[in-house]
Amino acid sequence: MKITRQDVENVALLSRLEMTPAELDSYAVQLNAILEYAEVLNKLDTTGVEPTAHVLPLKNVMRPDAVKPSLSRELALANAPEAEDGYFKVPKIMEG
Secondary structure, eight states, X not given: OOOOHHHHHHHHHHTTXXXXXXXXXXXXXXXXXHHHHHHHHHTSOOTTOOOOSOSSOXXXXXXXXXXXXXXXXXXXXXXXXXXXXXXXXXXXXXXX
């Protein structure tokens, strides 16, 4: 399938892109080169090659969720700039 200058012009119009006649010709040549390369790839023998979404095998890198003891409230608040009634005290950010 060959991409014509008219095809590039139509896509440019739909994309609201202003292109000069030289740019339209240049993009038509470039897009045709991409399609020619895709045809080369289509000629490769891929029998026995399993389709994949990623080149590398994917695995979940998250650790299993396990219940563990957490910090005590006193230890969590030990380095807080300010604490009040067992909570972090922060500046008011909402007016009201």
